[in-house]
Structure formats: C-alpha cells, structure tokens
Amino acid sequence: MSRVSVPCHVKGTVALQVGDVRTSQGRPGVLVIDVTFPSVAPFELQEIMFKNYYTAFLSIRVRQHTSPHTPAKWVTCLRDYCLMPDPHSEEGAQEYVSLFKHQSPSMTFPKWLSHPVPCEQPAPLIEGLPDPSRVSSEVQQMWALTEMIRASHTSTRIGRFDVDGCYDLNLLSYT
Amino acid sequence: MLQEESDLSLVIAQIVQKLKGSNLYAQLERQAWASLQRPEIKLESLKEDIKEFFKISGWEKKLQNAVYSELSVFPLPSHPAAPPEHLKEPLVYMRKAQGSWEKRILKSLNSMCTELSIPLARKRPVGEQKELLNKWNEMGTDEPDLSLFRPVYAPKDFLEVLINLRNPNYENGDSLSFRTHLGLIQVPLKVKDIPELKEFFVELGLTTGQLGIDDSTQVPPELFENEHVRIGQKVLAEQDSAAAQQYIRQGSPTALRAELWALILNISSQPEDILYYEQLKTNVIQHDLLVDSLIYKDVKLTASNDDYYFVFEDYLYQVLLCFSRDTSVLGHFAYNSASPPKSYIRGKLGLEEYAVFYPPNGVIPFHGFSMYVAPLCFLYHEPSKLYQIFREMYVRFFFRLHSISSHPSGIVSLCLLFETLLQTYLPQLFYHLREIGAQPLRISFKWMVRAFSGYLATDQLLLLWDRILGYNSLEILAVLAAAVFAFRAVNLMEVTSLAAAEAVLADLSTLKVMPLLQIFLFATVT
Numbered sequence: 121m122s123r124v125s126v127p128c129h130v131k132g133t134v135a136l137q138v139g140d141v142r143t144s145q146g147r148p149g150v151l152v153i154d155v156t157f158p159s160v161a162p163f164e165l166q167e168i169m170f171k172n173y174y175t176a177f178l179s180i181r182v183r184q185h186t187s188p189h190t191p192a193k194w195v196t197c198l199r200d201y202c203l204m205p206d207p208h209s210e211e212g213a214q215e216y217v218s219l220f221k222h223q224s225p226s227m228t229f230p231k232w233l234s235h236p237v238p239c240e241q242p243a244p245l246i247e248g249l250p251d252p253s254r255v256s257s258e259v260q261q262m263w264a265l266t267e268m269i270r271a272s273h274t275s276t277r278i279g280r281f282d283v284d285g286c287y288d289l290n291l292l293s294y295t
Numbered sequence: 296m297l298q299e300e301s302d303l304s305l306v307i308a309q310i311v312q313k314l315k316g317s318n319l320y321a322q323l324e325r326q327a328w329a330s331l332q333r334p335e336i337k338l339e340s341l342k343e344d345i346k347e348f349f350k351i352s353g354w355e356k357k358l359q360n361a362v363y364s365e366l367s368v369f370p371l372p373s374h375p376a377a378p379p380e381h382l383k384e385p386l387v388y389m390r391k392a393q394g395s396w397e398k399r400i401l402k403s404l405n406s407m408c409t410e411l412s413i414p415l416a417r418k419r420p421v422g423e424q425k426e427l428l429n430k431w432n433e434m435g436t437d438e439p440d441l442s443l444f445r446p447v448y449a450p451k452d453f454l455e456v457l458i459n460l461r462n463p464n465y466e467n468g469d470s471l472s473f474r475t476h477l478g479l480i481q482v483p484l485k486v487k488d489i490p491e492l493k494e495f496f497v498e499l500g501l502t503t504g505q506l507g508i509d510d511s512t513q514v515p516p517e518l519f520e521n522e523h524v525r526i527g528q529k530v531l532a533e534q535d536s537a538a539a540q541q542y543i544r545q546g547s548p549t550a551l552r553a554e555l556w557a558l559i560l561n562i563s564s565q566p567e568d569i570l571y572y573e574q575l576k577t578n579v580i581q582h583d584l585l586v587d588s589l590i591y592k593d594v595k596l597t598a599s600n601d602d603y604y605f606v607f608e609d610y611l612y613q614v615l616l617c618f619s620r621d622t623s624v625l626g627h628f629a630y631n632s633a634s635p636p637k638s639y640i641r642g643k644l645g646l647e648e649y650a651v652f653y654p655p656n657g658v659i660p661f662h663g664f665s666m667y668v669a670p671l672c673f674l675y676h677e678p679s680k681l682y683q684i685f686r687e688m689y690v691r692f693f694f695r696l697h698s699i700s701s702h703p704s705g706i707v708s709l710c711l712l713f714e715t716l717l718q719t720y721l722p723q724l725f726y727h728l729r730e731i732g733a734q735p736l737r738i739s740f741k742w743m744v745r746a747f748s749g750y751l752a753t754d755q756l757l758l759l760w761d762r763i764l765g766y767n768s769l770e771i772l773a774v775l776a777a778a779v780f781a782f783r784a785v786n787l788m789e790v791t792s793l794a795a796a797e798a799v800l801a802d803l804s805t806l807k808v809m810p811l812l813q814i815f816l817f818a819t820v821t
Contacts, residue, residue: 169374210483214387281651283640288414289416289638289640290642291409
C-alpha cells in the first residue's frame with residue numbers, strides 16, 4: 121500500500137486573544153493554523169508530519185461534511201497532545217513529529233466521517249484487537265524498511281585518508 | 296502499540312547494519328561454518344542447533360555485548376523525516392553556534408599555517424621516516440622548537456562562546472525575574488534536580504557499599520570489599536558488558552579495573568586490532584601533520600609537567616599521533632554536533648574527488664587534550680590496547696566536553712547543571728561569589744572540560760571515571776564540581792575576589808571524590 125502526500129494549503133498563524141490586538145501588551149499563548157485541502161476527492165488520512173518549533177501542546181480540530189444536507193461540523197481529533205514535556209526548557213522544542221490515524225479515536229475514512237464525539241470529551245483510545253488488514257499493512261511496511269536497510273551496503277571505512285598516496289594539503293576550507 | 300514496534304524494528308535494522316561491517320560478524324560466520332562439523336548440529340534443526348552452540352560457546356554473549364555497546368553509544372533513530380544534522384544536534388541555534396565556533400578554529404589554524412609557513416601536512420622524506428621509526432618509543436626525548444606554536448584554543452576561550460549562546464526564541468526580559476539565569480549559561484536546557492539525580496545515581500546512596508568509601512582502612516574488608524571483589528571476578532568470568540556496567544557503579548577494584556573497562560567498552564584485542572594500530576603507526580611515520588606539533592606542545596605543557604603523568608610522556612605521543620590518523624573516528628560525527636574540517640589536495644581546490652578531512656580523524660586537539668589519555672596509562676601498558684580504550688572513551692564521552700550541543704551529557708548541559716545545583720542548594724554562596732565577580736562556572740569549567748583529569752589524585756580520578764562508565768553519563772562531573780564548592784563553602788564565603796576564590800579551589804589533589812558526592816546528593820539538608 122503506497123502512501124502519497126496530500127496537497128494542502130497551510131495558512132499563516134493567527135493568534136487567539138481577547139481584546140484589541142493593537143493595544144494589548146500580552147502575547148497570546150495560543151495560535152491557530154488553518155490547513156485546507158484543495159483536492160475534492162476523498163482520501164484516507166494516515167499520518168500528519170511536521171517539525172515542531174516551541175509548541176508545547178497541540179490540538180487538532182476537523183471540519184467534517186457528513187452529507188450534502190447537514191451543515192459541516194467541527195470535531196476535535198486531538199486535544200492538548202503534549203509535544204514539550206517542560207515548556208520552559210528545550211526538550212521536544214524542535215523535534216520532528218508524526219501523528220497517526222490510530223492515535224485519534226475519531227479519525228476514520230473517507231473525509232474523516234465519524235460519530236460526533238459527545239461533549240467534546242476526547243474518547244479513550246480504543247482498546248482491544250486492532251483491525252487485521254491495518255496490522256498487516258503496517259507490518260509489511262516495517263518489513264520493507266528492514267529489508268531495505270539490510271540490503272544496502274555496510275559503511276565500513278577502509279582507512280585511507282589520502283588521495284592516491286598524496287596528502288599534500290592547501291589550507292582548511294570554510295564551507 | 297504499533298508505533299513502538301516500528302521504532303524497535305528501525306533500531307534493530309540499524310544495529311544489524313552496523314554490526315555487519317564488524318569483525319564480530321566475520322567471526323560469527325566462520326564459527327557457524329566450523330560448527331557444521333560438530334555432531335550435535337543436525338541438518339533438520341540447523342538454525343536452532345547453531346543458535347544453541349553459540350549460546351554454549353559464549354559467542355552469543357559476545358554478540359549481546361556488541362549490541363549493548365551499539366545501544367549505549369548510538370542515539371535512538373529519530374523520525375524518518377529528520378535530516379542527518381538533526382541527529383547530530385536537534386536545535387538549530389546550537390548547530391549554528393557550533394558552526395561558527397568551528398570556523399573560528401579553522402581560521403586560527405589557517406593563520407598559524409600561513410604565518411609560520413608550515414604546511415598542514417607533508418610526506419616525510421625517507422631519512423626522516425627511518426629516524427622517527429627508531430625513536431618511536433622515546434619521542435619524549437625529542438626537543439623540537441615549539442615556541443612559535445600556540446594551542447588553537449584553551450578551555451576559557453570555549454567558555455566565552457558558551458556564555459554567549461542564546462536561543463532566539465527565548466525571552467528573558469530585561470528585568471531580573473525568577474526565570475532569569477543568574478549564572479553564565481543563558482540557554483534553557485533541561486537539567487536534573489537533586490531528587491532526579493538521587494534516583495539516577497541511586498547506587499551511590501548511603502546504604503549501598505562503595506569503593507572509595509567502604510574500602511578505607513578503618514572498614515573491615517569482610518563488610519563490603521571482599522564480597523565486591525568476588526562479584527567483580529564473577530562478572531569478568533561471565534564476560535557480560537551490561538552486568539559489568541551495573542557492577543562498576545559501586546566502583547572497581549584496582550586489580551580488575553583494566554579488564555572491566557575493556558569489557559564495558561567492548562574492547563578485545565584481536566590480531567586485527569593490533570594490525571590496525573600498526574597501520575596507524577605507519578601513517579604517522581609517512582606523513583607529518585601540523586597537528587602533531589600541537590600535540591607535542593600540549594603534552595609538553597600539561598602532562599609532562601604533572602607529577603603523576605610525566606612518566607607516560609612517550610605513551611601519550613604514541614596514542615595521540617596515531618589517533619589523528621584514524622579515519623574510523625570519523626564515524627562518531629554522525630552523533631556529534633561538530634563536523635570534521637575539510638581541505639583539498641594542493642592545486643585541486645574545489646574538486647570533490649580531491650577533498651579530504653584534516654586531520655584524518657577530524658579532531659583538532661586543544662590545550663589540555665592529552666589529559667584525556669594520561670590517566671589511562673595507569674591501566675594499560677600495551678600501546679594498541681591503550682589506544683583502543685582511549686579511542687572508545689573519546690567517541691563515547693570526551694567529545695561531548697568540547698562541542699556545543701543540547702545533549703544531557705554535553706558540556707553546555709553540564710555547565711547549566713552545575714550552576715543550577717549551586718544556585719538551588721547553596722544560594723548564599725552562589726550570590727556571594729557572584730557579587731565579588733567570581734562566577735563559580737569560571738572556576739569549575741576547566742575541571743569539567745578535562746573530566747577532572749590533572750586536578751584530582753589519580754586513584755580518585757579513576758573512581759570517578761568508573762562512575763562515568765557505569766552510568767554512561769558525564770553528569771557526575773557537574774555534580775562533583777558542585778560538591779567541591781559545597782565542601783569548601785566556608786572558606787569561599789570569606790573571600791572577596793575572584794583570585795582569592797581561585798586560590799581556595801586551586802588544589803583538589805587531597806579530595807576524596809565518593810564521600811563528597813554522597814554527602815552532596817544524599818546527606819545535605821536542603
């Protein structure tokens with residue numbers, strides 16, 4: 121099962137704050153990033169990948185179109201997911217993060233159709249047996265990765281530092 | 296959880312790939328082939344029988360030790376999208392700072408080159424090669440004119456760079472607040488506090504026996520020492536790296552130390568290793584490098600002047616000159632925030648086929664570098680073994696002491712840990728020293744950069760380095776530095792200048808390391 125990246129448009133951040141942006145002194149701690157998907161065809165979202173830059177907690181909300189007649193609804197997929205265990209220190213501050221489908225209880229397909237989560241309480245992760253076809257595809261991917269790494273050549277050094285016996289050098293290079 | 300399983304799969308794949316290029320792999324293959332002749336190996340159950348054979352003959356243990364070694368040294372694989380530089384150092388501003396620092400070092404070396412009109416590297420004429428080969432075991436008797444050479448940098452230059460490190464996304468505010476750092480280090484790295492250190496160093500607690508405390512002459516050896524030695528011998532007989540690392544947290548008996556360190560570092564002197572060392576020696580004979588003069592100068596200035604280490608002067612040249620030629624050291628730059636300096640063959644500037652690293656191992660020595668090797672000379676007398684141990688210690692630990700990174704054992708974290716411990720548990724002392732212009736880090740920095748080598752008595756230093764190996768962390772250096780300040784707090788409260796504070800802390804040679812650490816961590820009333 122191949123995975124492709126979905127074209128999306130990431131809008132600039134908007135600060136959430138009370139009061140007039142111009143006059144207020146304080147800096148907001150909550151910023152919102154809108155992500156829209158220009159393609160109309162339904163897709164099954166597996167993974168969201170990004171690089172963090174000093175965000176401590178992440179929430180993801182999704183607007184779902186359940187049917188042409190009912191208006192679109194906002195659903196919370198992830199609430200206060202911790203990216204930085206201690207927001208005042210550097211841990212996790214610039215890490216690469218992947219969020220997977222199975223981490224959110226309400227992420228299903230297509231276009232994230234789901235039962236609406238009552239009272240916006242994040243449901244506990246579904247315990248019990250995982251879906252067999254999903255497991256087999258994940259295992260397949262892991263296996264492919266392992267095989268790929270095993271097949272690639274080992275990187276043992278031969279020990280030569282010269283070029284054809286010559287180690288006559290100019291100056292050190294700055295690039 | 297499937298995410299953890301795929302992480303584990305990645306770790307396994309990486310370790311397999313690394314071990315495939317090693318001697319051990321070739322040996323295991325040979326052993327497997329040879330075992331086919333054994334009567335207990337049956338064709339129907341070939342795989343299981345060979346695995347059983349490996350278990351009984353001790354080869355499985357060797358493989359376990361190798362895997363354990365890889366896990367200890369290499370960081371866990373990060374996110375698949377993370378580029379290689381992220382593995383070296385995840386924080387962009389730290390990478391930039393390291394890059395600038397490196398550029399300064401390169402400029403300094405280049406200007407030394409041009410001023411003195413000495414090439415970075417040259418091939419020795421045959422006569423000179425013969426001469427050096429004859430003198431190999433007594434290079435210390437040579438007195439070359441090193442007056443024009445100066446060390447590329449000293450620890451205090453490096454400290455200035457660390458003091459100026461800033462996170463562009465971190466605002467301290469102009470006024471002093473509870474979040475302003477009162478010490479010299481201004482970056483908000485996460486460091487352990489004393490409760491966390493107590494948990495991390497639990498084997499150093501008051502109720503656990505320690506070498507360095509419970510083996511003193513007043514304590515009858517039946518209480519702890521005899522049993523500890525017996526266990527040490529058992530660990531060595533089992534040849535288990537992980538067990539040795541756990542054991543050595545309580546210190547190593549002097550007689551067992553050399554073997555225990557070799558076991559933990561997974562060093563066994565195979566014929567291939569001795570050959571490799573001889574090849575490095577040949578490289579030294581054939582090519583003369585500018586860094587050789589830096590090494591000579593460093594040894595003459597530091598180790599040769601030290602009462603404990605001057606006898607090992609010749610060994611130091613034999614190790615450090617070979618170290619500079621060892622391209623296998625380049626491998627550690629995958630997880631070191633630093634990068635090896637690059638150069639081009641004369642006349643081929645810019646042509647990638649003629650790009651080389653300089654020195655071949657990518658490490659430019661600084662003032663005091665030879666002190667990393669000196670204490671090891673007490674344990675190992677065979678040059679190739681001494682060399683292997685030093686190289687492994689360097690690529691596991693010592694490189695972190697002179698490169699800018701956010702790693703918990705990196706020098707920046709150690710400095711911040713030291714300052715935070717002092718500020719939290721000895722606030723009066725910290726405030727007083729700061730007021731008189733004697734920021735504590737200015738005094739303790741040189742101790743930590745050298746891992747206390749040359750400052751403590753050798754037996755105490757080796758007890759300290761036992762714990763570095765046991766806990767696979769350099770944090771103990773920061774804790775000891777704070778403990779030393781705590782020990783001399785009374786005298787320090789009375790001084791009124793930086794020079795006087797330095798004088799109080801100038802001589803650490805009488806200190807007993809383990810009691811200091813134990814008291815500071817477990818017996819100080821906060």
